[in-house]
Amino acid sequence: MLATITRLFENDYDEDGFRTCSVTGLNIHRSAEVHVKLFGLTAVIAMIVGGLFAFSVAMTRWEVVGLIGEFEGYYRHLSMHAWNLLIFWMVFMEIAVLYVGGPIVLGRRLPLTKVAKAGWGIMVAGALAVNYFIWTLSGGSDAPLLTAYVPLDVPLGFYGGAILFLLGATVAALPFLVSIIQQKREDWNGTLPLVAFGAFVTFVIAVQAILGGIAAFSYAFIWQAGIIDTINAGIYRQLYWIIGHGSQQINLLAMITVWYFLTHVVGGAVVASEKVSRTAFIMYLFFINLGAAHHLMVDPGLSAGWRIFNTSYAFYGAAFASMIHAFAIPAGLEAGRRQRGLGGGLFGWLTSAPWKNPIFASTIFSIILFGFLGGITGVLMGQMQLNMTWHNTYATVGHFHATVALGTTLAFMGLVFFVIKTMFQRNFISDRLALLVPYGYAAAMGLASLLMVYIGILYGVPRRTSQVVSNIIGSEFSLSAAEPLFLILGPMTLLAIIVGAVFVLVAVGSLLGGSRTTESDAQALLPQGGLVPDGGSDSVHAVEMRGTFTLCLVFMAAFVTLYVLNWFLLTQLWSIGA
Amino acid sequence: MTSPLDPPDGNWWDRAVNRRETIWLGIAGAWSLGIFAWMSGFTRFGDQNPIGETYDVEPEAYAATVDTYEENAETTSTAAIEESRAPTEEERQDVLVPPSKSVYVFPRRFSWGGLPVVLEAGTEYDIHLSSADVQHGFSVRPEESLSQQINLQVFPGTEWVVPMSFDEPGTYQVICNEFCGQGHASMHGTFYVVDPAEYETVTGE
Numbered sequence A: 001m002l003a004t005i006t007r008l009f010e011n012d013y014d015e016d017g018f019r020t021c022s023v024t025g026l027n028i029h030r031s032a033e034v035h036v037k038l039f040g041l042t043a044v045i046a047m048i049v050g051g052l053f054a055f056s057v058a059m060t061r062w063e064v065v066g067l068i069g070e071f072e073g074y075y076r077h078l079s080m081h082a083w084n085l086l087i088f089w090m091v092f093m094e095i096a097v098l099y100v101g102g103p104i105v106l107g108r109r110l111p112l113t114k115v116a117k118a119g120w121g122i123m124v125a126g127a128l129a130v131n132y133f134i135w136t137l138s139g140g141s142d143a144p145l146l147t148a149y150v151p152l153d154v155p156l157g158f159y160g161g162a163i164l165f166l167l168g169a170t171v172a173a174l175p176f177l178v179s180i181i182q183q184k185r186e187d188w189n190g191t192l193p194l195v196a197f198g199a200f201v202t203f204v205i206a207v208q209a210i211l212g213g214i215a216a217f218s219y220a221f222i223w224q225a226g227i228i229d230t231i232n233a234g235i236y237r238q239l240y241w242i243i244g245h246g247s248q249q250i251n252l253l254a255m256i257t258v259w260y261f262l263t264h265v266v267g268g269a270v271v272a273s274e275k276v277s278r279t280a281f282i283m284y285l286f287f288i289n290l291g292a293a294h295h296l297m298v299d300p301g302l303s304a305g306w307r308i309f310n311t312s313y314a315f316y317g318a319a320f321a322s323m324i325h326a327f328a329i330p331a332g333l334e335a336g337r338r339q340r341g342l343g344g345g346l347f348g349w350l351t352s353a354p355w356k357n358p359i360f361a362s363t364i365f366s367i368i369l370f371g372f373l374g375g376i377t378g379v380l381m382g383q384m385q386l387n388m389t390w391h392n393t394y395a396t397v398g399h400f401h402a403t404v405a406l407g408t409t410l411a412f413m414g415l416v417f418f419v420i421k422t423m424f425q426r427n428f429i430s431d432r433l434a435l436l437v438p439y440g441y442a443a444a445m446g447l448a449s450l451l452m453v454y455i456g457i458l459y460g461v462p463r464r465t466s467q468v469v470s471n472i473i474g475s476e477f478s479l480s481a482a483e484p485l486f487l488i489l490g491p492m493t494l495l496a497i498i499v500g501a502v503f504v505l506v507a508v509g510s511l512l513g514g515s516r517t518t519e520s521d522a523q524a525l526l527p528q529g530g531l532v533p534d535g536g537s538d539s540v541h542a543v544e545m546r547g548t549f550t551l552c553l554v555f556m557a558a559f560v561t562l563y564v565l566n567w568f569l570l571t572q573l574w575s576i577g578a
Numbered sequence B: 001m002t003s004p005l006d007p008p009d010g011n012w013w014d015r016a017v018n019r020r021e022t023i024w025l026g027i028a029g030a031w032s033l034g035i036f037a038w039m040s041g042f043t044r045f046g047d048q049n050p051i052g053e054t055y056d057v058e059p060e061a062y063a064a065t066v067d068t069y070e071e072n073a074e075t076t077s078t079a080a081i082e083e084s085r086a087p088t089e090e091e092r093q094d095v096l097v098p099p100s101k102s103v104y105v106f107p108r109r110f111s112w113g114g115l116p117v118v119l120e121a122g123t124e125y126d127i128h129l130s131s132a133d134v135q136h137g138f139s140v141r142p143e144e145s146l147s148q149q150i151n152l153q154v155f156p157g158t159e160w161v162v163p164m165s166f167d168e169p170g171t172y173q174v175i176c177n178e179f180c181g182q183g184h185a186s187m188h189g190t191f192y193v194v195d196p197a198e199y200e201t202v203t204g205e
């Protein structure tokens, strides 16, 4: 067993510990690669744990099955689901993304490997503690769910574990920062490659988020420890959402960085405009953290002006940035493929793309579904007044399953597949099953998210409860009109879980039993014509981008339509507010 | 060929941007400003805004206010409201008739204090929201039209006064949509909104 595991971390390196990746052509140092694998594998383990709880949660919300009653620990299950997936699966992956975006892209070793390992250790300890304190919750205390809102009686140890995990993540991110500093020292005037630049912005935003998180959980910690007597629910919420939403910005930025990376390596994308893409990243740096306020749209005590300015990321600076990437990434693909002569017409570049490559398919579905489902719903529910109709309903759950559970998770699944092929150098145990993952997951989770949104908006079904649709205890009122939609949603969530299990099967199976990749396996991953065909960078702007433009116009039409519909629905309400 | 894995060469900042990309920047930028303007304008001309005065108030002090309010309130009954008739003396207990235009809602685990209450359609009331213990979610919808629902967060220690005027008579159901502990799913309450012509009858005034 141990031998199998250590073998996973081996590759053929030269005397200096470097090797050249036969797919990306990158010069990879052992130190960086080993740690990417370490964090990536840990992430997959967290995903398995969280995924098991996706089953119990989804089968409870499907009230026909009604797996776990409210008093039989439903909220414990929901807490396990949220923390293992949203926090542990994502953040472990993000550290891996930083190490790819920094040292590996820059062709450096990972500095401070001891610090990286210590960071990993602290993160693991924190994650175990959080799991332990959720699972062993006793009668008197309350489950934290994702948010651990005070003054619920959430165990002290839980807050301690959460703080530990965040500290660990900060420690683990340090070697990345040092590698960027080293690079800049050696070549002050040089420009970072776009992927490294994206990773760097991700890092800065991550640090801001983590500091907020440490503040929030420490505030709750000293209150639970009895050091302060009272705690203010509103202040905790403001602090909490710096990490609660901030971690979603980390997810977003890491995912966008992965999009640029994977569309390039497996699709042949180029950078349509360095200036535009980098400006969009810079806009994130300034504006995206303001967006955390959109969780506070219907809170008392905050002025309307404050809420409107912040929820809009200062006049939609960050939403604008996202719409820039929404054009730039497909446009890079279109331009790169057109330059190679791959596919003419409006969409030939897209239809001729390697749709049978699970890495490519994961990336593209991630981009499309994140934008259409996650992005649009996010802006809608982030408008102060519309938020009244979305807040804490099932529609919210639909929104963030479209973003993190669908968009980001698919991108990261693609990245895991890519790492299995190129770093672990294993073939999939079954190419068919591997290909099933992006198609099956995108379809099932896409439909599930959409249904959740409908159920929330049109029937007002709340989130975070085990039973309200068929029966509200002690009341004749129920939300049973929503039952038919659950008949589709239930099976879809089940399907998504099954495909998630297939992903784990393929990933773990290939690591343990996949054949070694050969040179030709590596070549097969690359876009036709290789990674770097001829063509000057001066001419990218002159390549046709009408396919992307058309797609973006379709996106905008959907956006406008849904915007108008949502506002129409809102104005049907009775009058509310001063 | 520009790759996201290599440093861009030459003067990349001054390189031309594709014409369609430029147009898209214009569209996306205009839309961003447009939806900002709409959201902020709606606070001036719109009728649905989650805006109201807030005050710091200890749960005990708020509880005392609610006590006084309830003492001053008349009561009527669900049956009377449903049958559009005056309540009998024995019936009068389960539904509050607010003594003024201030209506107090006081959630605690796991019930809605202050509810049920009977209101007059088309009249503006000040709905006071504050919690006795943990955070709760004030989630309201008319029984017959589930898609017309709104949600507001309720804190302990803060009193939020949100004016509302229910235009349509009907039964408005309240549930809690913020997790407040085991038992949370059973929290429910009711606003009975009646036609002004019937209000005096059903409240027995």
Ligand code: HEM
Residues within 6 Å of the ligand: A054, A055, A057, A058, A061, A078, A079, A081, A082, A085, A086, A089, A090, A145, A146, A147, A397, A401, A404, A405, A406, A409, A462, A463, A464, A465, A466, A493, A494, A496, A497, A500
């Ligand atoms: C097959 C996959 C999945 C299914 C079927 C699923 C299902 C669900 C359902 C039904 C809920 C709502 C429960 C409620 O409010 O009562 C939920 C909540 C949640 N899920 Fe998932 N989920 C899946 C994957 C994921 C992934 C991959 C992530 C994160 C990356 C995620 C993050 C969350 C979070 C953060 C919550 C909210 C917890 C809270 O309210 O505190 N889920 N999930």
Ligand SMILES: [Cu+2]
Residues within 6 Å of the ligand: B107, B108, B109, B110, B135, B136, B137, B176, B177, B178, B179, B180, B184, B187
């Ligand atoms: Cu409650």
